[in-house]
Every structure is written in structure tokens, then in C-alpha cells.
Amino acid sequence: MAFESTTPSLATNGSIHRNRGIRDVIEHFTPVWFSVNMGTGVVSALLHSYPYGGNSIILNGFATAFFFLNLVLFCIFLTLTICRYVMFPRLWGLMLRHPVQSLYIGCFPMGAVTLINSGLTLGYQYWNWGGTTFLYTLWGLWWLDTFVSFLCCFGLVYVMITQHEHSMATFTSAWLLPIVTVIVGSSSGQLLAAALIPHSLSNAALTTTFAAFMVILGISLSLMVLTLYLRRLFIEGLPDAGAVLSSFLPLGPCGQAGYSLLLAGNNFVAILPKGNGEVLSDELAGRVLNIICFFCAFVLWCLTIWWLACAVFAVIYTVSVGHKLIFKLPFWGIVFPNGVGAILTIQLATAMDSAVFRVLGACYAAAVMALWLLLAVPTAIQVYDKRIFISPCVLEEKEKLRIQFEIARQEPSDLRLDREK
Template sequence: MSVTTTTTGAYPQDGLREIIRQFTPNWFTATMGTGILALAINQYPLAIPGLHAIGEVLWLANILLFVTFSALYAARWTMFFDGARRIFGHSVVSMFFGAIPMSLATIVNGFIVFGVPLFGDAALGIAQALLWVDIVLAVACGVLVPFLMFTRQDHSLEKMTAVWLLPIVAAEVAAASAAQLVPHMVDPQAALRLLVVGYALWAFSVPLALSFLVILLLRLALHKLPPKEMAASGFLALGPIGTGALGLLLLGADAPRVFTQAGLPGVGEVAQGIGIVGGAMLWGYGIWWLMLAVLTTVRTMRQHGMPFNLGWWALTFPLGVYSVATLALARQTHLGFILAIGGVLVLCLAMLWVMVATRTLQGAWRRTLFVSPCLVRGSIPQDFESTSL
């Protein structure tokens, strides 16, 4: 089963009601990609007039997208509950629950970066409230979706793709968001609490995600590349590596001040060192997966072609967090060549976003992207179909 719909369309698309019936969490990957682009171009290493304003517009547009998608998905659960609940038994689409908290995380970060100049200190209060919502959603996805994998869904090594990472990575994305809010916490105890929560969220996600990558490597060696509809998912492997590096770097940068205020100055210095060394090691690991993703994607396009679907948004968010991590590493190590690499990655991200966003708008206008694989008979285990929740 494809991650998302292809442009051929498998269901009649007549009116808003049918769009709601077919709406899936896959759409939140578009807000992930848009949100990370807004944050990445704001950190572009060259001082180009207007970049901050462009990032601000993208962030505001992303909020509108997130609210719209949330309303559509909530409407599906209200109007088509029996069809909506089938997602819990689907081995692919259920993974995209993780896209919801990761989308929200980009909005939280935007309130810190863009919201304060627009709305003042009230933006920090909003960011803090949304962050705790994001943390709850991320932890829930990180536990409940794997639980469904183990108990109710049909999985095999041959069918595995990097999509398995989506519900797991949400927690480390929340950790990076927490790290960005810590410097704005006035209360030292609140700052310490949020910093420790950030490290816990990082540990909640990164080791498990890295173990998934080991299994994914075995799957690629034994069963070769995934089908062409899933080719873009190869970039998802870059997500936990980039976010893991970014989380270590940002948490480590906060640590000296926060731990010193708590009477533990030595711990802060160690945490900062771990942030830089660990971030550099993960960054190097990410280079391998980035090169592999490029090679496999190009090979698939040349040999089989890649039909457009919402899975193409996998080209944006993982590359975006890796780009931001690269820039953070460059600024903490003061290494110019890493900063230059980060700038190139941000440019690549912007070009990919324009391409994918254009194709998505075309598909949305034609209503060919609104297809829920969960509604295909036989796409979920029969015992799940016959069981009431």
C-alpha cells in the first residue's frame, strides 16, 4: 500500500464532504515542511534583506494550514467515525500521527522567533502552552503507535520503510523546541525543569530511532529499495539524526547557565561539551544517510519514475532539520566550511519546497490527493475491522 495517494485518484472527489471523508494525517507533512523552511531561511548565514519577512509570512501561512488541517481531520472523526478509526489498523497511514505534533513544534518555534517581534512577550506564553500540548501529543504518538504495531497491525521486514520513524521522532522534535524556549524562562527552576524534560524527550526518541535505522539498513540490504511510490521516504532517515544533533546542540548551549543557577556549574560545562561532540558525530552520521537518500532517489527516478504523492514532503522536513542542525553546529564551533554547507542545504530545501508545494496545490485543486488508503477493503487486518474500539 502506498504511503499516500498518487495523482491517479482512487475515489470520486465530489465536494467538501468527500474531502473530509478522505482526509488523513499525511497532510500535516506539508505543515512540517513549510514550518521548517520558515525557520531555516531565517537562519540563513548571509544577511539578505527580506528573508526574515519571508520566514514570517511562511510561519503565519503555516498556522493557517495547521488550523485548516486540524479542522478537516476533526470533522472526519465527527462525521465519519467508523472510517476514521480504521487508521489504527493501517500499517502505514497510522505512522503519520507523528506528523501532527511535529507540525505543531514548528509553530511553537515560530512564536519564539517571529511571534515576539509581532506580539511581544505574550508570544512566549503562547509558545510555552503549545509546547506542553506538543509534548503530550509526541509522547502519546511515541508509545501508542508502536503499541498498535506490536498488537494490531500487519508488519514485515520486507514492507518496512523509514515511515516507521515518524511517531518516534516527534518527541525529539519537541525536545529541540523546549531547548529554544529555555533561554526565555525567567524562573530558574522552571528553566531547569524544562531543560531536564528536553533531555528526557531526547532520550525518549533518539536511541529508539537509531535502532530503527539499523533495522532499516538490514531491510535495504535484504529486500533492496522500496517501491517507487515510497522512494521519497528514504529522506526520513535524516530526520531523527538531524533533530537529534540539533537537540543536543541547543540543550547543551542552554545547560551552562541553567545548571549554574541550580548550583551545578560542572554539569552544565559537561552538557555543553556533550552537545558539541555529540552533535558533530550525529551530523557526520547524517551525511551518510543524506548521500544514500540522494543516490536511491535519483536511481528510482531514472529507472522507474516517481509518481507524485504527499510522501514527497519527506524531502523537506528531514532536510530542513538537518540544515538547521548544520547551522547550529557551525555557529557553536565557529567553522566556516560547516556554515557554508548549511547555507547550501537551506537553498536546496527552498527549491524542493517550491517544487513540492506547487505539485501539492495542483493536486489539491484537482482533488486527486484526497484519498484515504485506510478505506480500501483489505488494507487492514480483518480482526481489527470486526472489532469495535
Template sequence: MALETHASAVAFGLKPFSRLSQPSEAVRQFTPNWFAATMGTGILAIALAQFPAWPQLRTVGEGLWLFNIGLFGVFSLLYTARWIFFFDGARRIFGHSVVSMFFGCIPMGLATIINGFLIFGLARWGETAVRIAEVLWLIDAGLAAVCGIAIPFMMFTRQSHAIDQMTAVWLLPVVAAEVAAVSGGLLAPHLGDVHTQLNVLIGSYLLWALSVPLAMSVLVILVLRMAIHKLPHVSMAATSWLALGPIGTGALGLLVLGEATPAAFAANGLDAYAGAARGIGLMGGLLLWGYGLWWFAMALLITIRYVRQGLPFNLGWWGYTFPLGVYAVATLRLGSLLPIGLFGILGSIFVALLSVMWVVVSTRTARGAWRGELFVSPCLAAP
């Protein structure tokens, strides 16, 4: 029976790692791109928890969050193994102008897990969940800051870049810091010591500032690049959505920090600035959300154009998920603060689109991973 099952699997092209010369190639070819899957899965889990009237969605979201923890753990082991057993090949990533950008996916994927501890973990483990989230946030903030500084420095000193080859992947190492800022805003109210709350919030504002202005600068160059050199190759189609990431996360960061800051400021004798923080959070978040609406429409139109050409699947398709997810959560957050029902409706539509896209991308990723065809490290092919 076992032999018959194996033969059937081979006949249908289901033999594991059938596209690899040997199973160890899955480790040798493993890249940080895979962590984009933890970003997409994590943001869907968080988005599904934003509907208190639908507890079933929260249950599904919690299941996805727990699955995402396992996924992040497996990817971490695989990438660590690559550095241990294939060090010479692994270190070539620093000179690659595209794959190196995906280092930012690691702290961003971790941030969704941290947020899950505060959204789902409190009911399960209480104060322990807060302690875990606090430790993980410190690690995440450090990784995000390093990515946001070290990767651009390597772009300036050892990598080859050209404006006509630029895509929105330039944003990935930069955006990680503002994602960590959102997690800090969620974490701070749960900390018992008011001075620690203030430290986390100030650190989160600094992380936001470390990311958003630079990301907006990159977007300006990106608009110029597309106007002059037109759209990137179809293999980079999903990057059209990446611009929505820093905008949605930037808006969400201001909203979350604006809600968390007043109480911490008041407890630390900074009452005079408490109201300003809330106002800046709401108005800044609203303005960024409006800017994101332009990028959402543009990404949608660009994607429709690409679909007509035929879209080859690759791990870059996860770029359709996280940016849309953070924009959806920011939309729902605005809907909870403003007496305007349109935000709630749009947020629900965005989450529905995110759910459909996640099913499509995760299914194709699982199939490609099983066959081994997605384990490709461009760094090894580069001269």
C-alpha cells in the first residue's frame, strides 16, 4: 500500500522536492523571501480579530496566529541552517541588490506574532503573554533598526543599483521600523510600570520617524521611475502593492500611538502634550490613509494590466497580502474612531479581499514548496 501511494504521488507530480537535485537544496536555496509568508499570514490573523461582532472570525484569526508562530519557527530554523551549513553561499546575499531587501521581512513577520500575543495571548496566558511580547518587541525593534540602517548602507557602498531597475522592494528594509512602532503602541498600555510605558512609546515614535519619512522619499523616486521607465517586469508585479505598506503602517502607527500616548504622558507629568498626541495621531493617520487610497487605486489598475499579460507565480505574490492587510486594519481603526460608516465598510471589503488573496497565495506556495520549485536563491546564480 505504501509503495502504491508513493507511485501515485510521483505520477501526479506530488513527490516532495521533486524539482530539487537533492532535499538539502531546500536549505541551501532558502532566502528571507519566505518570511513574507509569515507577514501575510500574521496580518490576516490580526485583521480577522477586528470584528468583535463576529467572534467566529476571531477564532479563525487565533488559529492562523498559532499556525504563524510555527511557520516563523520553521523558517528561522531553515535560514539558520543555511548560515551554518552553507555559509559561503548565504553571505552572498549582502551583495545582491534585490534579495537583501527581504531581510526586512524577518522583523516584520515577528511583529505580527508579537501583536498576536497582545490580541489573542492575553486571554490564554494573561500577564505571561505581556512579558513574552515585551521581550520579543525589544528584539524586533533592534532587528528593524539594524535592517533600516545596514541595508541602505550596503546599497550605498557594495551593491549595484539603477533607477530603471528600481522597484518598491527598496521599501522592505525601511518599513520594518514602523511596523515595530505599531507593536510598541499596542504593547505600552499593557505594561505595569508607567515609566516603562513612556520609554516604549518614545522608542516607538523614534522607530516611526526612522522609517516613514525615508519611505515617503523612496515613493517619490518610485513615481519618477515609473513615469520615465514604465512598469517593472511582470515577475515583479506584486511590488506594485508594496507602496501601500509604509502608508498603511504609518497611518496605523500614528493612530495606535495616538490612543496609547495620552495616558502614559499624563502618568509621567506630561499632561500638556497628551491631547496633542491624540490629535496628531488621528489627523496624521487620516491624511496618510487618504494618500494610501491613491496608491491602492494605482496598484489595482497596475495589477489588472499585469493580469492581461499573464502573471507567473513566485514568492513575490505575498506582496499582495501584507500591504493590503495593514491598510485594512488602519481603515477599520479609523472607523472605530470616526462616526463615519464608510470606513467600516471599506475596511471589511479590504479584509475580504485579503482573505481571498491569502487563500490563493498560500495554496500555491504550499504546492510550490512541496515540489521544491520555490527554493531558488538568486544570490547563488549571480556572478
């Protein structure tokens, strides 16, 4: 069944008004929306782990409110996404072939992971929801999310290689999105493994080991991409004003991988020694691995701070030369990377019992929460008047069809002129 759309073409610069129908909104509902889940979920995590307040019921109450808000948003976004590809099946292939929109598919499993994390840390551990059954349900959902994450990490990278056209000038850090899915999933796995230790040491060991594999794979690939991205910055300069906020995306793999490694180190201490192998049966195995994980996490925190400074300077420079940052939905992509950077800082404060890191983490977390509010207001306004529902791949397709129609309409008149001559 075909559905018509009232969407204006690129020629009208996307001027959209409130009388757009629900079909048009669904047609323009893109995977970028799941970055809102990522940002909302990381705010919930920051409220729960905030270094001051003594794990108060007030902070955890707000964290729980953000969890339920995130859950409602995720259900809405998932429903609209399913409707989009059922009503407009051609858009799936069109979206996959788009060199930018397809990358945001990775936001889906990462947004889901934030729900699993909050369900564990808030629901199961703080509010004591559901008991062991709820814990194992979350564990099963994590394995499902892990499967989707690997599909993104390998499948989307394959699509990028075989279907997309790339150049160094158009290279942005958004290339990290398919890869970082396994890093985000790894931290969730380590949280679940820690919760599983009292119930099943074998399941905890399996989860810890597999999550460690995920983070090592993800950060290795991410550092390769970041090397290419740094080369792009040296040769081509900063991204244009419309993409300059993507400069914050490198914080994501560095911060999240560091957090995952800290959790892995703690789990290794609790699980090892184990078995009769030459390495893992040693009494010092867990402590040695914990120290290695801490050192690697600190190195990644240093990289996080460096990329944060680069991103801030990039935004300041872009604004100083007269460019305006016009709000768009992809702006939400900066909340989660900064959020995981704040979480890593807070976890390092705990690991080192450092007042300096505790203050830095608290300030960073507060800034991320303020950033969430700063983006939530224009998002709500543009959702109300429907300006925010714009799919670049759909608009580009409609523009191509319009040009083809204009060419076809001019051809008969050209033939008539030839006959008259």
C-alpha cells in the first residue's frame, strides 16, 4: 500500500508546519531519535551514581523518574520505527544506503542498554524489584541486545565498505557509532556480571569474559577510526558548522570503555582465582588484572579529556568565525558521550578515593544534566509544531524525483522545437 506525503522538498528548505499528518511524521522518523534514549538514560545513571548526596532517596527518585521517562520514549520510538518500515518498506534500503542516517542505527541497541542498566542498578539493586527472576530477565535481554550490537558493529561496517561512498572531506566521527555499540553493551554486561556473582559464579565468569572481549574489540576498532579522524582534522580542518558537534562523539568509546574496564577489574577480583589453568588459578590473577584494567581506564580517561578539549575548542572556533549552531535532532548525540565521560570520572574517584576526581565528576555530571535540559526544551517545542521530523534520505529522494520530473516535462517541448526547425 502506498502512502502519500505532504513533505516539502529540499527546495523549500524544509519549512514544515503543524498540519503535517501522522503518516508524514512516521515517514520522517529516523534512527537518530534513539540518541534521545541514550541521553536520557545516561542522566538517570548520573543521578544514581552522583558522588555527593549519600545515595539519597531524592536523587534515586529523580533517577527512577528519568528511567520511566526513558522507557516510555523508547516504546514510542520503537513503535514509530516499526510503523515506518511497515508503511514505507522502501525506506529501509534507502536509509541503509545513506552514508549518515544508517550510522545512527547503532543508537537503537545503545538506547536499550541504558534501560537495562537502570533496570539493574535502580530497579533490582536499589528498589529491590522482581528478585532473581527480574535479574535473569535483564540478563536475557542483555544477550539479545548484545546480538543486535554485533549486527551493527559488523553489519553496518560491511554496508559502509560496500554501499557507501566516502572521502576524507566528508569523514566525521559519526563513523564510530556502529562500532561503539559493543563497548556500551560491554559495560552493561559487567554490571550484570557483578550482580550475578552471588547467584552463579559460572554465569558471572561467562558474562565478565564475554563483556571483556566486547570492550577490547570495540576500543581497538574505535582507536583505529579515531586515528583516521585525527588525520582528517589535520588535513581537512574542522567539520562544517552543521557537523561540528560530532566532535564530541570520540568521548563515547573512550569514556565508556574506561568505565567497562573498571567494572571488569572489580569482577575479576571477585571471580578469580578459578579453575586449574596456569594463569587464572593463580591467587594474584584477579588483583593483577584489576590493576591492568585500572591503568587502561585511566589512559582512556586522559584521552577522553583530550577529545573533550578538542570538541570545546572546535565549537568555540566555529561560533567565533560567525557560524550559527541551529538546533537539530542530532544535537542529542553529544549528551551520552559527555555523560559516560562523567561516569568514568566518578568511578575513578571511587577507585582512587580521590577528592579531586570526585569534584570533577560532580561538576561534569551537573553540566551533562544541564545540557539535557537545554536540548529537551527546543525538542519539545519542535515536536509540537512537527518541524523536527525531517529525514534527509527521504528529502533527497523527493528532490531527485522532482528533478527527474522537470527534465521529463521539458523533453516534449524540446522535441517539438526540433521538429519546427
